[in-house]
Structures are given as structure tokens and as C-alpha cells.
Amino acid sequence: FTQLHSAPPSSSTKYADPSRYLSDHPNNNVPPHIAALVGKGLHTRPNHPIGIIRAKIQEYFSSLPHQDFTIYDAEDPIVTTTQCFDDLRIPPDHPGRSPSDTYYITDTTLLRTHTSAHQSEHLRSGADAFLCAGDVYRRDEIDASHYPAFHQLEGVRLFPVEEMKGAEGKEGQEWLESEECKVIAEDLKATLEGLMDHLFGETEKRWNEDYFPFTSPSYELEIKYQGEWLEVLGCGVVHEEVLQTSDRADRRGWAFGLGLERLAMILFEIPDIRLFWTEDQRFHSQFASGEIVKFESYSKYPPVYKDIAFWIPEGFVENDFFELARGIAGDIVEKMELIDEFTNPKKGKTSKCYRITYRSMDRSLTNEEIDALQMQVREKVAEDLGVEVR
Ligand code: FA5
Ligand code: MG
Numbered sequence: 368f369t370q371l372h373s374a375p376p377s378s379s380t381k382y383a384d385p386s387r388y389l390s391d392h393p394n395n396n397v398p399p400h401i402a403a404l405v406g407k408g409l410h411t412r413p414n415h416p417i418g419i420i421r422a423k424i425q426e427y428f429s430s431l432p433h434q435d436f437t438i439y440d441a442e443d444p445i446v447t448t449t450q451c452f453d454d455l456r457i458p459p460d461h462p463g464r465s466p467s468d469t470y471y472i473t474d475t476t477l478l479r480t481h482t483s484a485h486q487s488e489h490l491r492s493g494a495d496a497f498l499c500a501g502d503v504y505r506r507d508e509i510d511a512s513h514y515p516a517f518h519q520l521e522g523v524r525l526f527p528v529e530e531m532k533g534a535e536g537k538e539g540q541e542w543l544e545s546e547e548c549k550v551i552a553e554d555l556k557a558t559l560e561g562l563m564d565h566l567f568g569e570t571e572k573r574w575n576e577d578y579f580p581f582t583s584p585s586y587e588l589e590i591k592y593q594g595e596w597l598e599v600l601g602c603g604v605v606h607e608e609v610l611q612t613s614d615r616a617d618r619r620g621w622a623f624g625l626g627l628e629r630l631a632m633i634l635f636e637i638p639d640i641r642l643f644w645t646e647d648q649r650f651h652s653q654f655a656s657g658e659i660v661k662f663e664s665y666s667k668y669p670p671v672y673k674d675i676a677f678w679i680p681e682g683f684v685e686n687d688f689f690e691l692a693r694g695i696a697g698d699i700v701e702k703m704e705l706i707d708e709f710t711n712p713k714k715g716k717t718s719k720c721y722r723i724t725y726r727s728m729d730r731s732l733t734n735e736e737i738d739a740l741q742m743q744v745r746e747k748v749a750e751d752l753g754v755e756v757r
Contacts, residue, residue, distance in 0.1 A: 382406030382444055392473045396466050398694050401504065404516045405444055405478065409643060410500045413657050416631040417518050417643060420566070421500050423659070424520055424625075427565040428498060431558070434524060437497040439489065444502055446484040448475050454487035454612050455581040467684040470504050478504035482521035483581060483624055489523070490613035495620075496524045500627070506686040509693065509703045512597065514640040518627040523605070524558075525620035526551065534619060538607055543583060547619065551604050552584060555621035559588060559602065566634060577601055581609050582622060592633045599633075600625035635662045639728065641698045647729050668731050670701065673741045676720035677754040683719075687752055692723060695747060696740045701726040718757065 383406030388397045412418040421440075428436045451457075452464055462468060463480060470478040479485075482499050489497050499521040507513045528534050534547035542548055556574065563572055571591035579585045582603025589596040602623030610616055628640050635654075637643070642650055642662075649665045685705075692700050700723060707720035723744070725737050749756050 383408075387445065388470075388472060388478065390472060392471075394466070394471045394474045397470045397472060397478065398690060400694055400697065401470060401478075401515060404644065405502065405504075407502070407644075410502065410518045410520075410627060411440055414651065414654050415643075416635045416637060416654055416662075417627050419654065419657055419659060420627055420631045420634060421518075421520060422657075423566060424562065425498060427562050428522070431561075434496040436522070436524075437489075437494050439485065439497060439499040440501065442485050442499070442501055444479055444504070445472060445476055446479045448477065450487065451477060451479055451481070451484040454609065455483055455579075456606060456608055457580050461580070467686050468506050470506065480505050481624055482519040483622070486521065486523060486581070486622065487609065487613045490525075490610065490615050494523075495618070498522050506690060508686075509689045509700060511639045511702065512629065512632065514628065514644075515690070515693070516644075517640070519624050520627055521622065521624045523620060523622045524554075525605075525610075525615065525618040528617055528619055531619065542607065548584075548604055551619060551621050552586075555602055555604070555623065556586070558621075559600065559623060563588070563590070566630065570633075577603070579603055581606050590633060597629055597633065598626075599629045634659055637662045638664060639701070641701070642728060644698065645728060649729070665729075668727055668729075670724050670726040671732050671734065671737045673723050673725065673737060674706065674720055675723065675741070675745060675748070676707070676718055676757045677748065678714075678716045678718050678757065680753045683752065683754065688721070688748060691747055691751060692744050695743050696725065699725050699727045699732065699740075 385399065385402035388402040388405055389395065389399065409415050409417040410421050413422070425438060452461070457464060469480055472478070479501070481503050482501050485499050489499060500518065502516055503519050504516050507515060531547040534545060537545050560572070563570060573589050573596065575587050575589065577585040577587040579601060583606050585601065585603035587598050588600045589598050600623055602621065605620050605622050610618055628643055631637060632640065653660060653662060689703050692703060702724040704722050705719060706722045708717065710717045725732055745756050748754055
């Protein structure tokens with residue numbers, strides 16, 4: 368913890384070279400505005416909310432008895448499809464692997480979509496307990512709690528099978544129903560509830576069942592934030608095949624992956640996920656102490672709404688449209704939502720109407736500039752995505 372506060376800028380900033388992510392490969396779908404975000408190392412900055420919350424999480428895990436967690440924070444955000452998917456039992460046809468959801472550099476390399484991409488290498492190295500933090504990338508919806516680049520912190524803890532009487536040799540359903548599997552799931556939940564108490568003190572939380580190919584059983588944890596449930600992490604008991612793939616069949620254990628922005632938004636009361644990427648000193652000066660402080664909002668600038676309706680061609684991918692708008696207008700695109708949809712039975716065509724909310728966090732927008740941007744969006748969406756703008 369102390370060490371982090373006095374540390375020089377992390378070695379992970381060595382990844383801040385956009386040319387690593389842009390290539391002529393036909394599968395490359397990384398736009399320049401995403402390439403420019405890689406390697407900023409927000410999670411290693413002692414005066415940035417993401418770095419502060421990461422330090423706070425590390426502090427909790429180093430206070431736990433029984434186990435030392437090895438810490439990784441400078442892995443290359445470029446990983447292979449084997450690391451990110453195959454080693455985690457994510458099948459080839461899983462939607463999360465599709466280029467509509469994932470930024471590919473080549474057909475076999477990509478910007479990691481989760482820190483779980485490093486699980487198998489760390490397991491294979493022999494670590495029994497580790498934390499791994501980093502920036503991850505997803506083509507996703509656009510609103511106050513989703514951004515195409517965000518940060519995750521992964522945690523894994525393993526237990527030797529020989530210490531778990533009755534676990535040996537159990538696989539599949541028999542393992543799932545075993546007392547030992549339940550003990551691990553309980554340890555996982557207790558550890559994460561302890562983390563939430565460490566971060567928030569008393570807070571409303573709830574567990575839901577979830578599904579991941581690499582854990583079973585799986586859960587997600589939600590926290591009450593501004594009157595609504597916000598998902599902050601996914602977790603579960605590590606699937607036996609993942610351990611076998613990493614030559615760790617002699618162990619059983621748990622894993623979790625949490626979203627650092629989501630936790631930081633709750634803890635610092637940061638209302639919009641775009642703020643983490645701002646260069647504005649009115650943001651950064653508030654966190655100079657390296658402590659958790661309530662964020663004083665400086666943005667009360669009014670939003671500008673613009674609707675766009677179009678007939679979609681077959682194979683229309685919503686994320687392509689979202690990204691195209693951010694590519695033109697950048698972070699002043701605050702939110703994009705589908706507000707109307709209908710199919711004309713005679714034409715057999717579907718029309719979608721989206722509302723784009725434009726809002727700057729540091730200045731007032733003029734109607735003229737937004738009209739100009741919206742015009743560019745209309746032209747480019749017709750040109751690039753083959754839609755018929757109405
Ligand atoms: C995962 O990424 C799994 N790898 C987590 C995991 C690890 C499960 C280990 C089991 C074992 P998920 O896609 O739900 O799961 O994302 C985890 C968290 O990342 C979410 O709970 C949320 O807090 C955060 N997150 C997901 N998408 C975004 C986004 N677009 N912007 C900001 N945060 C996000
Ligand atoms: Mg989830």
C-alpha cells in the first residue's frame with residue numbers, strides 16, 4: 368500500500384503506443400479513439416480514483432490471514448484467443464468472442480475483454496493466491512455506467528485437494544454437490560462481503576446466481592447505488608477443467624473479477640464513467656491526497672438530445688453504431704438508447720430510432736456544433752453501416 372503511493376508511473380504505461388493496436392490485418396476492428404486509451408495505467412496512479420480503490424482492495428487482501436496474494440498489474444493488454452477464451456472454456460461460438468463485442472488486433476490476438484485472460488498463466492506459474500488488475504476493453508452499450516475501456520481486478524485463491532477430505536477424485540455433478548465445493552463458495556462469498564464492508568462500511572448488497580464457463584457455481588454481486596442495483600462483480604468456484612488446463616488438478620478454489628469503475632463510482636460518488644478518463648484538473652485536483660473523498664461535481668452543463676431513425680439492413684450490429692458515434696463526437700456522447708422500433712410488414716423492413724444524449728463535462732455545448740456532429744453521424748451511419756436514414 369505504502370509502496371504503491373510512492374511508486375513511479377507504472378511500467379504498464381509502456382503499452383501506451385497506439386500503433387501496437389492499429390494494424391492492416393483484416394480482422395483489426397480497433398478504432399483510433401480506443402487505441403489512444405490503452406496503457407494509460409489509471410489503476411497504478413496513486414492520485415486517481417481507480418488507483419486509490421485498487422490500493423484499498425489490496426490493503427484488504429494483505430490483511431487477510433492464511434494466505435499471501437501475489438500482485439500482478441503490468442500484463443500486456445494484448446492477449447491471445449487461447450488466453451482470453453479457450454483456456455477458460457469459452458466456446459468458439461460464444462457471443463463474447465464475436466467482433467461485435469470484442470476488439471481484435473489480428474484473428475488470434477485481441478485487447479483483453481477481462482482480467483480472467485491472465486488466470487491460466489498465473490495458475491500455471493504455481494501461484495496459489497493472486498490479484499491481477501488491468502485495463503480491459505469491450506464493445507458495449509453507452510451510458511453512465513458502461514465505457515468501452517474500463518478496469519478489472521481479478522482475485523484467485525486455491526486450496527490443496529488433499530486438505531479437503533472427500534474432495535479427491537470428485538468431478539462434475541458429484542463435485543458440485545460436495546460439501547467441499549460449498550465450503551469454497553462460502554469462503555468466496557465471505558471474503559467478498561468482507562471486502563465490501565472494508566470499502567463501504569455498511570451497504571446494501573445482494574447475490575444473484577450467474578453463469579461463466581470457467582466457474583461453477585457462479586454468482587454476481589450487486590450494490591444499491593442511487594436507488595438502483597448496480598452489478599459490481601462476477602465470481603465462482605473455479606471449474607476443474609480450467610485447473611487441469613493449467614496443470615493444477617491438485618487444487619480447488621475460487622475466483623472473482625470486479626469492475627473498479629463501478630466500485631469507484633459508488634465510493635467517490637462519481638456520477639459518470641467518462642470522468643475517469645478526463646484530463647480536467649478540476650477532476651484530478653480532488654484526489655491529490657490519495658484518499659477516498661466525495662467527488663464535488665463541476666458539471667451541470669445541460670444535455671442536448673438528438674434522435675436518429677433509420678431502416679436497418681440485415682446483420683445490423685448495434686455496437687457498430689454506438690462506436691461510430693463516439694468515433695465522431697468522442698466523450699460528449701453521454702448515452703445512446705433505442706427509443707422506438709417497428710417492422711413494416713409490407714416492406715419487411717425494420718426501423719430503429721435512437722436517442723443520442725450529448726453532454727460535455729467541462730463546458731456548454733452549442734446547438735450548432737451538435738447539429739453539425741449529428742449531421743456527420745447521419746452521413747457516416749448511412750455510408751459505413753448501410754442503413755437508410757429516415
Ligand atoms: C467477467 O468479466 C468475468 N471475467 C468475472 C469473473 C472472474 C467471473 C473470475 C468468475 C471468475 P463480467 O462480464 O460480469 O464478468 O464483468 C465483471 C464486472 O466488470 C462487472 O460486474 C462490472 O462491474 C464490470 N463491467 C462489465 N462491463 C463493464 C463496462 N462496459 N464498463 C464498466 N464496467 C463494466
Ligand atoms: Mg456480469
